[in-house]
Amino acid sequence: MFIIIGIMFAGMLLGFLLRKQRLSWIHKVITVFIWLLLFLLGIDVGSNQEIINGLHTIGLEAVILTLAAVLGSVTAAWALWYMVYKRNRRSEA
Amino acid sequence: MKGSLIIISFFIIGTLCGVYHLIPYDFTQSNLSYYALCALMFSVGISVGNDPQTLRNFRSLNPRLIFLPVMTILGTLAGCAVISLFLPHRSLSDCLAVGSGFGYYSLSSIFITEYKGAELGTIALLSNISREIITLLFAPLLVRWFGNLAPISSGGATTMDTTLPIITRTAGESFVVVSIFHGFVVDFSVPFLVTLFCSFP
Numbered sequence: 001m002f003i004i005i006g007i008m009f010a011g012m013l014l015g016f017l018l019r020k021q022r023l024s025w026i027h028k029v030i031t032v033f034i035w036l037l038l039f040l041l042g043i044d045v046g047s048n049q050e051i052i053n054g055l056h057t058i059g060l061e062a063v064i065l066t067l068a069a070v071l072g073s074v075t076a077a078w079a080l081w082y083m084v085y086k087r088n089r090r091s092e093a
Numbered sequence: 094m095k096g097s098l099i100i101i102s103f104f105i106i107g108t109l110c111g112v113y114h115l116i117p118y119d120f121t122q123s124n125l126s127y128y129a130l131c132a133l134m135f136s137v138g139i140s141v142g143n144d145p146q147t148l149r150n151f152r153s154l155n156p157r158l159i160f161l162p163v164m165t166i167l168g169t170l171a172g173c174a175v176i177s178l179f180l181p182h183r184s185l186s187d188c189l190a191v192g193s194g195f196g197y198y199s200l201s202s203i204f205i206t207e208y209k210g211a212e213l214g215t216i217a218l219l220s221n222i223s224r225e226i227i228t229l230l231f232a233p234l235l236v237r238w239f240g241n242l243a244p245i246s247s248g249g250a251t252t253m254d255t256t257l258p259i260i261t262r263t264a265g266e267s268f269v270v271v272s273i274f275h276g277f278v279v280d281f282s283v284p285f286l287v288t289l290f291c292s293f294p
Contacts, residue, residue: 004204005284007131011138019143026140031096033133034199035103040126041202041218042107043116044211051212052112058212061183062191062219064176069192069220070227070247072172076164077246078239084157085240 097225097255100199104218130207134284137200141281151274158242158271162278165246166286169195186293187213193286194221195249195279196228196256201287208291224249228256232263241265245272250283252276 015023045051051058110116173192177185187209194201198221206214228235228248235243241264248256253276260272 002288004131004134005288008134008138008284011135012142013138015139015142016145017142018139019145021143023139023143026136026143030133030136030140033129033136034100034203037126037129037133037203038100038104038199038218039107039110040129041206041211041214042104042109043111044107044206045104045215046108046111047114048111048211051215054212058216059219061180062216063223064180065173065188065191065216066220066223066227068172068176069169069195070172070224072170072175073165073168073246073249074235074239074243076168076171077161077242080158080160080164081240081242084155 097222101222126203127207130203133200133203147273147277150270151277154270154274158274161242161245161271162275162282164242165195165249165275165279166282168246169193169249184294186290190287190290191217191220193283193290194224195251195283196221196224197250197280197283198222198225200283204284204287205291208288225251225255229259232256232259236263241268242271245275248272248276250276250280253280 015026169192170189173188174185177183177188180188190205190209191201191213194205194217198218201221202214202218205217224247228244228251231247232244235247244256244260244263245252245268248260252260252272257269257272257276261269264272
């Protein structure tokens with residue numbers, strides 16, 4: 001599965017070599033591939049009876065995971081905020 | 094916002110096609126999505142390599158805020174690790190893989206579907222869409238409760254595009270550069286971290 005990451009680096013090298021040209025159309029290509037892949041994911045999901053039947057529990061799990069992820073990240077951001085801004089202001093005062 | 098709605102519509106249309114068997118060809122048995130994913134990542138690589146200007150803008154960044162993406166990544170993974178204890182039929186690595194999407198729902202759900210199957214892929218899609226929505230809706234509250242860096246951290250990989258306007262409005266214009274830098278780094282970490290956590294059983 002690390003092949004895909006290797007492919008991305010090959011793309012980065014190509015993009016860097018072609019940096020004199022503005023390859024602005026590449027964003028349209030990316031968007032179309034994302035559409036295609038999410039369409040295919042949808043077909044996978046829709047034809048899988050177990051997922052369709054369990055969609056409400058899957059949705060609940062997704063929201064629980066998100067709340068945990070957001071809470072964890074904003075707590076860490078608060079710690080950095082405290083160290084960079086709050087503590088400095090206090091020592092200056 | 095319009096772009097996100099179109100992406101979601103493609104997923105919903107695909108789901109309806111699957112439910113009603115509108116497409117006779119069986120994609121689940123083919124490698125089509127794998128090759129499309131390779132082509133997508135090649136294109137993503139080209140777009141990153143072709144745009145050195147973004148990297149140059151990061152010089153005006155407050156050096157101590159370089160750690161913000163690291164805080165976002167560690168905080169997210171810690172939160173997902175804790176909650177995995179309360180989700181008995183999801184393994185720790187599954188929860189960490191979903192959390193490693195950081196709101197980048199298109200790419201993370203595609204990767205996780207490829208590695209772990211459509212069920213966890215759907216969780217990744219829904220979870221990371223809701224991360225973007227939570228950030229858009231609660232940015233003002235996050236600033237009040239957790240400081241000005243909180244909406245950037247909460248936005249994850251989306252802070253260089255979709256959630257940038259709300260961040261500048263709630264945290265202030267002076268956070269534009271750190272927000273773009275943060276989005277760039279977290280965005281870039283998604284394929285690595287998702288692949289890493291999916292490689293665990």
